[in-house]
Amino acid sequence: MSPILFWIFAALMLAFGVSVVVNRDPVASALSLVASFLCLAALFVGLDAFFIGVIQVLVYAGAVMVLFLFIIMLLDLKAEKRRHFNKLALAGGALVTAGFVAGLVRVLSLYPAGNQPFPPLGVAKLDDVRQVGMTLFSNFNLPFQTVGVLVLVASVGVIVLSRRELK
Amino acid sequence: MFPPILLEILVLVTGFVLLLAESFSTSTSKRSLASIGIFSLGWVFALSFFVSSAPAAVDAGSYWNFYSADSVSLLFKRIALLTTMGVLVMALDYESVLAKNIPSSRPGAGTGEFFILPLFTCAGLMLLASAVDLVLAFAALELVTISFYVMVAYMRRSHASLEAGVKYLILGALSTGFFVFGITWIFGITGETHFAKIALKMASVQHSDVAILFALVLVLVGLGFKVAAVPFQNWVPDVYQGAPTPVTAFLSVGSKAAGFLLLLRVLEPFLGVSSLAPKILLVLAFLAGATLVFGNLAALPQNNLKRLLSYSSIGHAGYLLMAVACVGTARSGFGSVGSTVGFYLFAYLLMTLLGFIIFSLVSTHSKGEEIHHFNGLAKRSPLLAFGLLVSMSSLAGVPLTAGFYGKFLVFAQAVNSGHWVLLSLGVVTVGAGFYFYLRVVAAMYWNEPSESAPIPVSFLTKTVITLLVAGIFFFGINPKPVLAAFQQTAIQSAKAPSH
Incomplete structure (x- = not known):
């Protein structure tokens, strides 16, 4: 560049x-x-x-x-x-x-x-996409799955904190 | 023997199942969720004694490069499991306060996630305990922090809780920014994120001290926020006071344990370098001194017990930092400081959890958090008063309690490495600590109660209080079982110098 x-x-x-x-x-x-x-x-x-x-x-x-x-x-x-x-x-x-x-x-x-x-x-x-995918799903699988749990927790949290009335 | 990752998987699966059960169940009471959670964590805790503990090889299959299950990690996993169980027991007692402070369409609605989120925090803490790579460590730390953001702000109708949530979110994000910037510098200099590989690079390749020190300063700022070290402690009193009490206890123990474990792991590769170690230790010693003085002196005028405990949490971070500042100097090797920090955190877990459980019960019942609400507690509920007496004595450091032995180990480290200034600061602040911790005891035993009705305590809570009191005395007299875990690691790493 x-x-x-x-x-x-x-x-x-x-x-x-x-x-x-x-x-x-x-x-x-x-x-x-x-x-x-x-x-x-x-x-x-x-x-x-x-x-x-x-x-x-x-x-x-x-x-x-x-x-x-x-x-x-x-x-x-x-x-x-x-x-x-x-x-x-x-x-x-x-x-x-x-x-x-x-x-x-x-x-x-x-x-x-x-x-x-x-x-x-x-x-x-x-072939960036392939490279990123390979790295993410083979070498960095454990951190990747941890991030998956993190996203789940974040979405549960957003719903809990933003619903007008909880059921 | 089971593979160690099974522990995390079981905790996570319990979390998923409970989330699904919560959304599909028609029952109004969410209390069973917490009970199932406690029960499952108990099983996982038992299982943790039957896993094969082995430190990760540097070039094992790529999947396991990030994960190590040495005996220190296992000990920290157990600390995480015990803390979470204690927090869930507290959450059960706290349900009435919680229900009042969330907008719900019918009684008890919306409390379910409050009982489930701690499981995910626990899984994050357990993963963090095993992380030997900055990438996994960061992902696990964020899992812990994000679940805390949600739990701190959980009581949406309470302004204090919302304010605490916003403050924690903004400052947490700021500290994460510093931490990530530090990680990128470390990666940029060494080209590695694995702790053992970083250590190898540091030993073999020529490097620039300035750049590494800058990276470590950034990491220290980031972790300083997490462990509440001065001057990064500003958020602590407000957040601890505003958060729901079980979450305050969790923050105080879990967040601190995570921060210190990570601090030791990150510093370890760099402390072997002789040109860097004295500079790093000097910064740590300054942090420790400032934290000791601020935490203990600012706690003196507090009349609100929850705020007092939050300043006490800063003070204890000071003692832990004091131990860390002795790493690598003449006679205290890494293993011995690791075991001091580990034992201190374990003792801190027992006494803080006990203190918060009783505080939560009493403040819920007498609708106030000030020390005068504890007046004459000994006449109303002798068990609670005795529990709080033990907790406060242990926090202050009265002999025969686990807290005393923790402080003893820390001071022994300081003596061994000749940190005389830090040592004298430590002794003075312990004196200050005796004043503000025992003020609570005086209120309970000498003052007259304003009301005489005893405070109802559930059987489960009674059992937990009894166990914690017993634990404080047991590990105060016989600390070997906890210390042994660290000595095993020292032997393992002595046998295999490649780690």
Whole structure:
């Protein structure tokens, strides 16, 4: 991937990420998140991880976030708009973030392997789906099934916590 | 001999069957679900003594690369099973409070999942105990955390419970973010996620200390939230106070055990590197000191017993961190610190569970959580008062109790590795602990009761209270059965240096 494209998409992704948090209008926040996901998908594609890039667009940007957007619009959330920023919390958050970024930059500058270009990977054979499937269902089967139980628990929890009246 | 994964499978199958039974049954009472749960977990617990325990080989069949069943994992699995059984017994007594606080179409409706979700948490804890790979460890940890999110916010009509749920969800997600970022750094540096393989890479390949320390700091932040170490403890008092009491007990024991086991497992490969170990241990010592002082001093002015127990939970995280900070220094090897942490967690399980069971009964009955609601409990219900006396003494560290022996082992580690500052902080905070724990005892035995009616206790709860009291005394006098599990592992790993 050409470095210019990487920097453009990475910067856009971060900018939209900030916009998710800063925007007080939930619809604008959700749309910014979709844009951020699309830029992330572009980064994946740039790393030759086509399958993950496509999944990122289809599942996250497409299915999950659009559904989320529908829900926000249906619920017509407006309360957030009226709220003001808490200056102290904002300053504290900015301080922690700045410290973290400074630490990250310092570590990256001291980390020799972080300064060298990574040796190019072999040419992708475009059978990502098969590769991911094979890995997931053979080597990573036990964690995969654990995640299955996790999803079950999450869906049971959502129903328990969101039904108006439990029967 | 059975394969060890059978234990997790049985717990999960019980969970699935109960979920299905709950949705199709027409009976209004959900209490039988909890009873079946307790019964099945009891069987699994018994079965855990008949599984073949063997540490995982690094290159066994790919399926088992993630999973090890050494005796430490088995001990932690038993801790998870016992905790869950205790929590379910508490949940049975708590049903009346729960039913009032959820919107239900008829009495008792909607409480079913509250009895079933702990089974999945238990399965997650058991998998976590066996995880020797960051991928499985992360999946299991999230299974535990997500089921906690649901259970903390379960009482939807109580604002405190909802607030606790939201706080726990947001801070839990934040800590997970840090933990995952740390894992990606570890994977990026070493190219491995398996703990043993990471250790091999660390020993053989040239690496950058700065990057590894950064990765470990991120992991420490993530796990610091889970074990409630200062400065990541801010969520603890509110969440513990707002959550339904059985869940508070579960959080306090289960979440802490999971966090510390994972902390030891993650740190182990890196502590063998001589240039890294002193720096890691210094950070741990700072965390331990801050946690000790904050947890014990902040508990002093508390009048709400539930909040007091939550600060006490922070304080105990401090003692555990103190033991972890002694890992790898001169005379305390990894096995001995592991056994100290394991014994402390086991003792903590007994005394915390006992304390919360009695707290739950009394606060439900006298409709208040303040210490003055426990006034004169000795005259109303001598058994409950005695149980709470034992629990509080053990938490404070009175000799002949399991809590004393746990603290003794921790302080012995500190003496062996020459952590004199930490040791003196530990002694001072134990003194503070005596004050706030024994205040509850004083209220029970010296003050006059405001009402005289005895508190009704079910037979099952009575049995559990008696067993826990007996356990606290038994393991306080004879800690060998628990410690032996760790010595076996030490021998196993000495015989097979490749692990």
